[in-house]
Amino acid sequence: MNDGQAHWEQVYSTRPAETLSWFQVAPEPSLDAILGLAPTKETPIIDVGGGASGLVDALIDRGFADVSVLDISAAALAQAQGRLGAAAAQVRWTVADVTRWTPPRTYRIWHDRAVFHFLTEPEQRAAYRRALEVGLAPGGFAILGTFAPEGPERCSGLPVSRYDADRLAAELGPEFRLLRDWREAHRTPGDTRQLFQWCVLRRR
Template sequence: MQSNAQHWDAAYNDADTTQLGWYQKEHAVSMDLISSCDGKKLIDVGAGATTLVDTLLSHYYEVTVLDVSSEALRILSKRHGNNMKYIQGDLTKKLQLGKFDIWHDRAVLHFLLKDEERKSYVENLESCIGSGGFAVIETFSTDGAQMCCGLDLHTYDEDMLTDLLGDKWTLIDAIRHTHINPFGGERPYISTIFKRQ
């Protein structure tokens, strides 16, 4: 059976990344949320081959990207070389990530289907975002698609994300919006900012 890393490597291998379902050319919602947070040191988890990092770098963010797929990281490092840091890692395992002002996740949390995987995700988040820091978390919303890239999803609304993060975190903002994928499909998202107390 294919591992999670192999599944994602296969998705990125030789792919036209502009044709991946989650590809977006503009990052208005993500950038609006991120730029309203204090700090410039950011980790983008489940970064894939995102062009969000191009925008972040042009706005002088100090960017670290993390992904389970070494193929995705290869695509990013080809584009950005030493301008960013790269971590190959699985968010469902305990990771040593360092310290950041902002955690950004667009479309990885919703792939974690088991309680213990989500618990590890939150432990990794809390290991690198201290008091006063931010988590910008964007997932498919409960009223949208329940699968992506051939995988089942655990979708969210604001209350579910608030419950998952627990009482160390305060919900600052939540935006519902729809991503149109490259094939014209509508993918409703919930995008949130949480601040750590």
């Protein structure tokens, strides 16, 4: 177990998901973006860094039949699986560090609200891009939510990188075309305000 994995196992093993700063009662920005891009309920979707997020619940509830969730923390995924109960069998679960992972297949939609802003080193971001380029089908969509320039400088005790839309698009490179972007003012369970930058990009 590497240091990053040990950190997130400790977080999810000792704190309920609903107390964590990134917790959402309803994952509306993510879900709205996905629903606008998925042509059918068979669209392959992966939630990278999905953790204990309720996004997977919302997708299953709406009848999506090809949903995958990847997270570095087995404890986080166990929380989501326990919450889903028998419906968890409909989801493909993977415990992995995305920067050390080779996707075994391609997806039409790659969603990430949790990982990219923690990649503070260039080599980490390069490894993420390699996984993204293997895992996202040509013409597919990347939906990324990161901390905005006015957002926090640290999260869960770790430093983060902050992005506006142009910087985020530049990080992914010319293989990806920015389709739209928006800001979200997220209210944490502790009632503080965090600004997120959202981008939808299409792979050429």
